[in-house]
Structure formats: C-alpha cells, structure tokens
Amino acid sequence: MIGGVARELRVEAERTNERRVLVLAGDRDRGIDGAYDAVAALGVDNESVSLVSTREGFRFEELRPRSADELLGRTREAVVLDCHERFVPNALGRAVGAVDGGGLLVLLTPPLDDWPAVRDRFDDSLAVPPYGVDDVTGRFRERLVETLRTHPGVAVATLGNDPEGDAVVRDGLTGAAPADDGNRAEAVDTVGPRGAPPGATFPAAAYDACLTADQSRALRAFEELSEPDSAVVVESDRGRGKSSAAGLAAGALALGGDDVLVTAPAFRNAAEVFTRARELIAAEAGSDPDGRDLRTPAGGRVRFLSPAAAAAEAGDADAVIVDEAAALPVRVLEGFLDAPAVAFCTTVHGYEGAGRGFAVRFRERLLDSRFAVRDVRLDEPIRYARNDPVEAWASRALLLDARPAVDAAVADASVDDASYRVLDPDDLLADETLLGEAFGLLVAAHYRTEPNDLARLLDAPNLVARALVADDRVVAVALLAREGGLDNETRREMYEGERVRGNMVPDVLTSQLRDEDAAAPRGLRTVRIATHHALRDAKFGSRLLDEIHAEFGGEIDYFSVGYGATLRLLRFWKRAGYRIVHLSTSRNDASGEHSAIMLRPETAAGRDLLARHAVAFRDRERDGLSDAHRDVDPDVIRGALGACSAPVPVDLAETEWRSVVGASVGPGMYDSAPGAFRDLALAALIEGTDLGDRAERLLVRKVLQGRPWEEVADDLGFVSTSACMRALGDAYVPLVGRYGTDFALAERERFTGE
Known part of the structure; x- marks a missing residue:
C-alpha cells in the first residue's frame, strides 16, 4: 500500500514539476520498512536518496540530525527524515530544501495524535536546569501536525502492527494541472532569453544555458567581476538557481583567462557551481581527478578551496565566488575583502547554515569597503514549479518566510502610544499573524535565527517573550531566558x-571566571531584542526594556545580556543600567565580534555579583589589553571600559608622577613609566573623562594595547609618529589635573607656572 501511495505522489509530482510529502505515522520500525517500500516505488537510485536518522545501517546516504547541514546546496530525488527519538526542526528545514522537483520527502513520525505529547532527545535540550523535560511543552509539534493534516501536497498514512493495518488518511494529491514549459527545469529551449543581451561580455552560450530571466540578470551582474573593486551579492530562496548562475559566471570568467576561486562550507555545497562551469567550458577544459580545478586553454581556471584556505588566498585570485555565504562566519567572510573582485551568493529565507551573519553583520562591512556593490535577487523557482505546495508548507510550518509587519503598517507608531504585551506561547500558537510578526522581527534583526528557535519560543520552559504593539502590529520584541537559581550540586559540577x-x-561566570557562587542568584537574560527597522532610533527598544525591568524586577536578582560588542551597543546597554563583567578573548564565529556580558543588579545578591565581577574585569583588562585583547577594536575597548562600574584606584609614586607630568607638559618620555600611564588611562576610560574620540583611541591603542608608535600613528591618522607622541602627552594634561596629587600639581607648576 505504501508503495502505491508513493508511486501516485511521484507521478503527480513529476507531471507538475512539484514536490510531495509522505508522512508515515506510527511505529518506528514499521515506518522504516514503509520508507524502503516508498523509495523502491519511486524507481530512483539509492545514491540519490538521503536518510536522516539517529539509527544506522541503511543502504541510502546516512546523516545524523545534527549533520543535516550537509544537505545544503544539494539536490536529492528523495529524503527520508526519521522524526523518532530526536526530531530537530533544523533538520526538517534542510531535508525539505534538498528535495528536487518531482521528488518526495518522507517523514517517519509517531502517531500524529500522540506526537505533541512525546518527549525526545531534542526536548531534553530544551529542558535547561533547573527545569526538567516534563516542563517542556509540545506546541511546536502540535502546530506542525496541524499543517501536515491540512496542507495540500502532504499525504498521511497511519501504520498498524502489520501491513494489513495500514491506512491512508490523506492521499496528498492536489489534482494540479501539468507544469507548463516555463516552470519545468528541463525546458531549456523555451525558458529565458536566448543569447547574450546587448553589451554583454560573457559568451552567448552562458546566457543560452540560463533557465529563467532571473538567472540571465544574475549572470549579467556577474560580469562586474571582470573589473577590480567590484562585488556582487546574489540573494534568493532555495531552488532559484543562484549556484547555477554562479557556475556559468565562473566558467565564462575562466574562458577569458581569469583565475576564479570558489568556496562554500564544503565542496558538495558548491557541486552545482562546478557542474555548470564544467558544462560551459567542457570542450576546452581540463581538470584534476576530483573535479575541483577546471582549466581552460586561455590559462583560466575554476578552483575550489575550503573557506579558511580561500580567505587566505583571496588576494591571489582574479575573482572569488562564495556560495552559501550565510553559512560562513563573519570573520571568514572578512578575508574575502582582500580579493580583487568578489561575489557572495546567499539564501534569504530558510536560515541556511549558521544563520544570518552575512545579512545582519557582514553586509554593513561590505558596504563600507572599497567595493562597488551590485545586488541581484532571484525569485523564479527552477528546481520545482512556482506554486510548489511543499515550499508553501515548509514556509508555514517552520516560518521560513517570517517577516515583520510591512513598513506602512507601523510608520505612524509612537513609542508613547505602544502597549506592552505578554507573548504567551498559547496566544502565539493561536494567532499566526502575531507569531509571524514577532518571530519575523527576531529573524530580521539577528544574525543567528533558525527553525530550532521557533520550537524554543513555543516550548522551552525557561524562555518568555514580551513585545510592544502599536495598532495591533508588533513593533518591538524581546526573548528572555531565566537563568541561575541552581542548587549546590549543580553549581559544583559547573x-x-x-x-x-x-x-x-x-556558566561563563562560574566555569571561565571561576566564581562557584555565580549560579546561585536568579537572573533574566535578554537573549534577543529587536525593533522594527522602520522605527529604529525611536526609543522603542529602551521602552521595551523599561517595561521588562518593571515587570520582572521584583522576581529576580539581576538582569543580564550577552551580545557581539560594538561601541553603539555597549552604550545602549549602559544607558539601560547594565554594566560589563566580561569581554571574550576570541571572536564569535558567526558575528565576527567579541562577546560582551553585562549585568543590571536588582537585589543585594545581584549587586554583590556585579561588584566582584566588575572589579575582576577591571583588573583583567589592565593586563589583558596588552595580551588577549591586544587586537580588539579600540572603540569596543572604549565602550567596554566605559561600561565598567568598578572604580580605579590611582596610587602613583612620585617618580611615576614625574614621568607623567614631564610627558604631558615637559620633556618627559612615555617609555620611562608605562605602568603609570596605563593606570591613568584605565581610570580615565572607566570613569568617563571626556578626552575626545581620537585621544581615547590613542590611550587604548598605545598605552593599553601597547602597539608600536608607527602603527598607532598610521591607524589614527597622525601625520607622523612625533605628532602622535605629542598628542599622547596632550591627552594626559587633563588627567594630571583630575588625578594628580599635590606633588604632581607642584611638578606641573614647574613647567607651566600654573
């Protein structure tokens, strides 16, 4: 029976160039047997099938749920997702995205009536201490089950103890008309413009190979890579052919003699790029045995390197193409800015890879670079028809297309008129618009949001969400996590x-900073906070925090936040009453920034926690700025020190004051007492002496980070090292006045008469 259902789904899927879903609900072993029957009925090679499961021993490609990212950028005839034991929403997103037009996604699930109440290993990950797995709810799966039961293109079969007990609840057939040529991937002769457009420099054969007008536009944009200091950003949803267009561009550039360096999270993610490049240059190309280095008689080549290796060699290539750019850390993406010309291909929905580091963080850095940036978006599907019901189902089930309210709906919102709202998970489950707008804000404003986060929002017992609403539209949202309040044994283990x-x-305060009592006070951490982009700088974020502080202030010992540190954010959180206790020594892979942790105490226990860690942070930074933090952006250091609440004792010996005073108003030298200069610089930046931006950067770069004079002068735009030295002396004039002892002031009078 299962084979027959799968065959019917396959026939309709191929006829319409769409995809279908087959749910096998019931016993796991029976589901696996049914999946074998379904795949056999499709008549496809085992090599074109992937199975995602915690079990092993299948004849198909096997992937663990946590390794489903390996499906990114690949095309499969069928994907089987085993939802028993560990159902990971991210894996569902990866699985459905890999299925080609005419293909089938098979889901093995517990009985659908029972599934929301089932607790598996993914639920264990949501049960953070002091909560247990019984505190985790099943709202995400309840919502998912409802979509499986109602959405077109989804077949559901319930499995009995033997095949005679199986029943087809939904056949999943839509009765859709056959796809016209314009929606069929194989209809090359009738799709898209033929030949090169006027003024094009790439070969006509490259344009002939485009399947849609969108692809042709993208290919024309890729021609910019022939010119130095050019960057192209190609954005699309899955299945729009951006990798194919990149491959045609790479082949065309190589035919012209260029060295094109291609990178992606893994070579399999760039397979389509090399397939299309090889097709374009096949008559002339040679290649290495594994197909990762294609060469042309003109001396051009298309070669693949891993992201880290490609970033290191970006400056040596003529052009670099980065596929699945959103899956790469920002710190790696920054390395490609050394390339003469570069293209980034990104997926705008579906939260590919690590998240939205490219869109949220790296995009600004690209725009601030030397590159002239050309943007292209592809909307027309290629791998399946435009009205594919499975794309619509996945978008709804995982909120892959979640977006904030449209700009016009919130343009007149006033921060004073907005209302504070509790986003109860049951209310979110019952109101798709509310859920979509709230989650859409989190997606749009943060570099790391993924389908797993939707499950956390609906089911995790430690999370709460709050929002500001104006005219029934969500204009600001915060996701908050309860932390701490842990028992003695858990604290000891930590x-x-x-x-x-x-x-x-x-965890950071206990395990890294060695405070065994840090997990005893109860905290509330802002995991994410986002304001609608049309209302930035209108005080909505501050108002939302004020409301949160008022609501929870009597329940907890402190508020906290952790984020990728920038000067703007450090100052925002300082204004909200938070003070820094930690700055990571390494950059976050996704954001490319050093992570800051800040606290806002509410009780004596919270104040004690902040006091001891503020002092520890101050003392760490005095030494760490010339070591682990030696390369941190000086503006980040300025902001971090300015958000430290620990006072700085200044206790210099007379010989040290002689050096400081002499360097500021006399013939003294900084090098004669660097420790004294360091103490004063630390005090000035922590206690807020207003010296001006460049003078403060000078204190950070030279005095605290110990950079060479020539480097500091160049970084800060001084005309010479001597001018930089004089500026440093000038910066200490007000510090002598503020911190100087009677001896120091008398010493100053010797030179100034004041």
Whole structure:
C-alpha cells in the first residue's frame, strides 16, 4: 500500500514539476520498512536518496540530525527524515530544501495524535536546569501536525502492527494541472532569453544555458567581476538557481583567462557551481581527478578551496565566488575583502547554515569597503514549479518566510502610544499573524535565527517573550531566558567543568571566571531584542526594556545580556543600567565580534555579583589589553571600559608622577613609566573623562594595547609618529589635573607656572 501511495505522489509530482510529502505515522520500525517500500516505488537510485536518522545501517546516504547541514546546496530525488527519538526542526528545514522537483520527502513520525505529547532527545535540550523535560511543552509539534493534516501536497498514512493495518488518511494529491514549459527545469529551449543581451561580455552560450530571466540578470551582474573593486551579492530562496548562475559566471570568467576561486562550507555545497562551469567550458577544459580545478586553454581556471584556505588566498585570485555565504562566519567572510573582485551568493529565507551573519553583520562591512556593490535577487523557482505546495508548507510550518509587519503598517507608531504585551506561547500558537510578526522581527534583526528557535519560543520552559504593539502590529520584541537559581550540586559540577545548558551567564561566570557562587542568584537574560527597522532610533527598544525591568524586577536578582560588542551597543546597554563583567578573548564565529556580558543588579545578591565581577574585569583588562585583547577594536575597548562600574584606584609614586607630568607638559618620555600611564588611562576610560574620540583611541591603542608608535600613528591618522607622541602627552594634561596629587600639581607648576 505504501508503495502505491508513493508511486501516485511521484507521478503527480513529476507531471507538475512539484514536490510531495509522505508522512508515515506510527511505529518506528514499521515506518522504516514503509520508507524502503516508498523509495523502491519511486524507481530512483539509492545514491540519490538521503536518510536522516539517529539509527544506522541503511543502504541510502546516512546523516545524523545534527549533520543535516550537509544537505545544503544539494539536490536529492528523495529524503527520508526519521522524526523518532530526536526530531530537530533544523533538520526538517534542510531535508525539505534538498528535495528536487518531482521528488518526495518522507517523514517517519509517531502517531500524529500522540506526537505533541512525546518527549525526545531534542526536548531534553530544551529542558535547561533547573527545569526538567516534563516542563517542556509540545506546541511546536502540535502546530506542525496541524499543517501536515491540512496542507495540500502532504499525504498521511497511519501504520498498524502489520501491513494489513495500514491506512491512508490523506492521499496528498492536489489534482494540479501539468507544469507548463516555463516552470519545468528541463525546458531549456523555451525558458529565458536566448543569447547574450546587448553589451554583454560573457559568451552567448552562458546566457543560452540560463533557465529563467532571473538567472540571465544574475549572470549579467556577474560580469562586474571582470573589473577590480567590484562585488556582487546574489540573494534568493532555495531552488532559484543562484549556484547555477554562479557556475556559468565562473566558467565564462575562466574562458577569458581569469583565475576564479570558489568556496562554500564544503565542496558538495558548491557541486552545482562546478557542474555548470564544467558544462560551459567542457570542450576546452581540463581538470584534476576530483573535479575541483577546471582549466581552460586561455590559462583560466575554476578552483575550489575550503573557506579558511580561500580567505587566505583571496588576494591571489582574479575573482572569488562564495556560495552559501550565510553559512560562513563573519570573520571568514572578512578575508574575502582582500580579493580583487568578489561575489557572495546567499539564501534569504530558510536560515541556511549558521544563520544570518552575512545579512545582519557582514553586509554593513561590505558596504563600507572599497567595493562597488551590485545586488541581484532571484525569485523564479527552477528546481520545482512556482506554486510548489511543499515550499508553501515548509514556509508555514517552520516560518521560513517570517517577516515583520510591512513598513506602512507601523510608520505612524509612537513609542508613547505602544502597549506592552505578554507573548504567551498559547496566544502565539493561536494567532499566526502575531507569531509571524514577532518571530519575523527576531529573524530580521539577528544574525543567528533558525527553525530550532521557533520550537524554543513555543516550548522551552525557561524562555518568555514580551513585545510592544502599536495598532495591533508588533513593533518591538524581546526573548528572555531565566537563568541561575541552581542548587549546590549543580553549581559544583559547573565549577568543575560540566556544561549546564541554557544558563549562559552563570556558566561563563562560574566555569571561565571561576566564581562557584555565580549560579546561585536568579537572573533574566535578554537573549534577543529587536525593533522594527522602520522605527529604529525611536526609543522603542529602551521602552521595551523599561517595561521588562518593571515587570520582572521584583522576581529576580539581576538582569543580564550577552551580545557581539560594538561601541553603539555597549552604550545602549549602559544607558539601560547594565554594566560589563566580561569581554571574550576570541571572536564569535558567526558575528565576527567579541562577546560582551553585562549585568543590571536588582537585589543585594545581584549587586554583590556585579561588584566582584566588575572589579575582576577591571583588573583583567589592565593586563589583558596588552595580551588577549591586544587586537580588539579600540572603540569596543572604549565602550567596554566605559561600561565598567568598578572604580580605579590611582596610587602613583612620585617618580611615576614625574614621568607623567614631564610627558604631558615637559620633556618627559612615555617609555620611562608605562605602568603609570596605563593606570591613568584605565581610570580615565572607566570613569568617563571626556578626552575626545581620537585621544581615547590613542590611550587604548598605545598605552593599553601597547602597539608600536608607527602603527598607532598610521591607524589614527597622525601625520607622523612625533605628532602622535605629542598628542599622547596632550591627552594626559587633563588627567594630571583630575588625578594628580599635590606633588604632581607642584611638578606641573614647574613647567607651566600654573
């Protein structure tokens, strides 16, 4: 029976160039047997099928749920997703995105009536201490089951104890008309413009190979890579042919003699790029045995390197093409800015790879670079028809197309008129518009949002959400996590190296900063906070925080936040009453920034926690700025020190004051007492002496980070090192006045008469 259902789905899917879903609900072993029957009925090679499961021993390609990212950028005839034991929403997103037009996604699930109440290993990850797995709810799966039961293109079969007990609840057939040529991927002769457009420099054969007008436009944009200091950003949803267009562009550039360096999270993610490049240059190309280095008689080549290796060699290539750019850390993406010309291909929905680091963080850096940036968006599907019901189902089930309210709907919103709202998970489950707008804000404003986060929002017992609403539209949203309040045994285990999920701030303060009592006070951490982009700088974020502080202030010992540190954000959180306790020594892979942790105490326990860690931060930075933090952006250091609440004792010997005073108003030298200069610089930046931006950067770069004079002068735009030295002396004039002892002031009078 299962084979017959799969065959019917396959026939309709191929006829319409769409995809279908087959749900096998019931016993796991029976589901696996049914999946074998379904795949056999499709008549496809085992090599074109992937199975995602916690089990092993299948004849198809096997992937663990946590390794489903390996499906990114690939095309499969069928994907089987085993939802028993560990159902990971991210894996569902990866699986459905890999299925080609005419293909089938097979889901193995518990009985649909029972599934929302089932607790598996993914639920264990949501049960962060002090909560247990019984505190986790099943709203995400309840919502998912409802979509499976109602959405077109989804077949549901219930499995009995033997095949005679199987029943088809939904056949999944839509009765859709056959796809016209314009929607069929194989209809090359009738799709898209033929030949090169006027003024094009790429060969006509490259344009002939385009399947849609969107692809042709993208290919024309890729021609910019022939010119130095050019960058192209190609954005699309899955299945729009951006990788194919990139491959045609790479082949065309190589035919012209260029060295084109291609990178992606893994070579399999760039397979389509090389397939299309090879097709274009096949008559002339040679290649290495594994197909990662294509060469042309003109001396051009298309070669693949891993992201780290490609970033290191970007300056040596003529052009670099980065596929699945959103899956790469920002710190790696920055390396491609050394290339003469570069293209980034990104997926705008579906949260590919690590998240939205490219769109949220790296995009600004690209626009600030030397490159002239050309943007292209592809909307027309290629791998399946435009009205593919499975794309619509996945978008709804995982909120892959979640967006904030349209700009016009919130343009007149006033921060004073907005209302504060509790986003109860049951209300979110019942109101698709509310859920979509709230989650859409989190997606649009943060570099790391993924389908798993939707499950956390609806089911995790430690998370709460709050929003500001204007005219029934969500204009600001915050996701908050309860942390701390852990028992003695858990705190001891954390101190001795055990990881405790969902308690980020207590974990850092305990395991890294060696405070065994840090996890005893109860905290509320702002995991994410976002304001509608049309209302930025209108105080909505501050108002939302004020409301949160008022609501929870009597329940907890402190508020906290952890984020990728920038000067703007450090100052925002300082204005909200938060003070820094930690700045990471390494950059975050996704954001490319050093992570800051800040606290806002509410009780005596919270104030004690802040006091001891503020002092520890101050003392760490005095030494760490010339070591682990030696390369951190000086503006980040300025902001971090300015957000430190620990006072700085200044206790210099007379010989040290002689050096400081002499360097500021006399013939003294900085090098004669660098420790004294460091103490004063630390005090000035922490206690807020207003010296001006460049003078403060000078204190950070030279005095605290110990950079060479020539480097500091160049970084800060001084005309010479001597001018930089004089500026440093000038910066200490007000510091002598503020911190100087009677001896120091008398010493100053010797030179100035004042």
